[in-house]
Amino acid sequence: MLTDIEIAQQAKMLKINEIAAKLGIGADDLEPYGHYKAKVSQKCIDSLKDKPDGKLILVTAINPTPAGEGKTTTSIGLSEGMHRLGKNSVLALREPSLGPVFGIKGGAAGGGYSQVVPMEDINLHFTGDMHAITAANNLLCAIIDNHIQQGNELNIDPRMIQIDRCLDMNDRALRNCVIGMGSRVDGVPRQDHFRITVASEVMAILCLSDDLADLKKRLGNILAAYTYDGKPVYARDLNAVGAMAALLKDAINPNLVQTLENNPAIIHGGPFANIAHGCNSVRATRLALKLGDYCITEAGFGSDLGAEKFFDIKCRAAGLKPACVVLVATIRALKYNGGVPKTELSAENLDALKKGIVNLGTHIENMHKFGVPVVVAVNHFGTDTDAEIAYVTDYCKEKGVEVAFSDVFLKGGEGGTELAEKVVATMEAHKEADAFKPLYDAALPVKEKVAALAKEIYRADGVIYTAQAEKALKKIEEIGMDRLPICVAKTQYSLSDDPAKLGKPENFNITVRDMKLSSGAGFIVVYTGDIMTMPGLPKKPAAYGIDIDNSGNISGLF
Secondary structure (H helix, E strand, C coil), X not given: CCCHHHHHHCCCCCCHHHHHHHCCXXXXXXXXCCCCCEEXXXXXXXXXXXXXXXXXXEEEXXXXXXXXXXXXXXXXXXXHHHHHCCCCEEEEECCCCHHHHHCCCCCCCEECCEEEECHHHHHXXXXXXXXXXXXXXXXXXXXXXXXXXXXXXXXXXXXXXXXXXXXXXXXXXXXXXXXXXXXXXXXXXXXXXXEEHHHCHHHHHHHHCCCHHHHHHHHHCCEEEEECCCCEEEHHHHCCHXXXXXXXXXXXXXXXXXXXXXCEEEECCCCCCCCCCCECCHHHHHHHHHHCCEEEEEXXXXXXXXXXHHHHXXXXXXXXXXXXXXXXXXXXXXXXXXXXXXXXXXXXXXHHHHHHCHHHHHHHHHHHCCCCCEEEEEECCCCCCHHHHHHHHHHHHHCCCEEEEECHHHHHHHHHHHHHHHHHHHHHHCCCHHHCCCCCCCCCCHHHHHHHHHHHHHCCCEEEECHHHHHHHHHHHXXXXXXXXXXEECCCCCCCCCCCCCCCCCCCEEEEEEEEEECCCCEEEEEEXXXXXXXXXXXXXXXXXXXXXXXXXXXXXX
């Protein structure tokens, strides 16, 4: 069987201007990056403002397991299936981070015969957006340290700097470090930290900005530090905004590529959902809504993270109203949730399936709380038995949702037509787009918003706050920035904050250990459990298997 990269390298791609033409985008509205990828210009985006929006479809999933679910693969295959039904569908996906590419999780370009291409470019550097975000973030950090070095006119307390440096790579050695070592001219020594670029506030800002003016406003609102007497210092106070925005002038424009079946895909922005808000850019989603009758997008990890933040942060900020949720699962993953080891998932096990399917059921119930209809997409494996398929089908029927068994990995769009048909039918049966509502009122106190998430989405008994979390919350309240949406940083592997608790955990509390204000992005990050903002590489990183020959052909990339 061919690997993902071998399938992608055999693809017969169309030139990017041909893909753009399918959307009615002319060559003058593209900023090409080679033959097969391009940025869509602001001029094109402006020209579409008066065009009505298509319907917004969100693809999310159960909690991820080592057995795999295939959310991006399903998103791409669903769009391909839509096209086979004669529907004008446009994908709006996230950009891959180099951290997972070289680590353990892999890229974000789909898999099998349901991929976006050029796969190697998308997974490695792409159009340079990640690097621009890294540079803009680190420029602000450099300006802060230089300001302190050059006399500290703003009276910044070096112990109260609120923004970390970042790098789009898994590098645990940089989680905690000391900078400014050496002679007097080398800066003021202080403890510093790195986070992965996709967890930076600048990434979140890029993905939530309406346009360049909004980007600059949000960059200026970044809480950079506090003074010795406890007053906030923002990026605008440091004269950092213009230069940061200049670094992001190209990165703010969405990227256009294509699927294996030569259908359009927009890929832009890539915040992680376990430590950030987990959605592609507002600009990319809005562009896809203008260009297609259907926009298919995704949110990272399980619906308790990515989908919740998509609804409560992105849709709230951008005024978006989703028409349908596609909830991805596999029978293998449900059996894993039922306690079956990864090595034994191929064998029929109805008892484990019955035990683990409560995870799927909880996610279905959670999505309905936002007033959006749900279709379950089960990625089909050859080891799925008739009895297991029948059980999942009956379970979904009891929950009042349609279920489709998807074969997009092996068959591309052909394997996604059943899913596409059921998604279209579900949207036609639920035309009340106004039924969508966020879970909580952002104007509520922080603890009430966290309690709503803990009870309604995670199903926790309560929330415990550490002394550090209480201290951070008090500071946020003091500067009047507590009436913002919540962005929970939590393990993706469980509905709880303990990755070992599978299925539908019961009798547990969520522990909030810290909080951080992302005032430019417009939300408060709440850290739970032992979640980290800078991942580390595994014992055998995926980077070990990647190579390139003398002709420039890459191998080993999934």
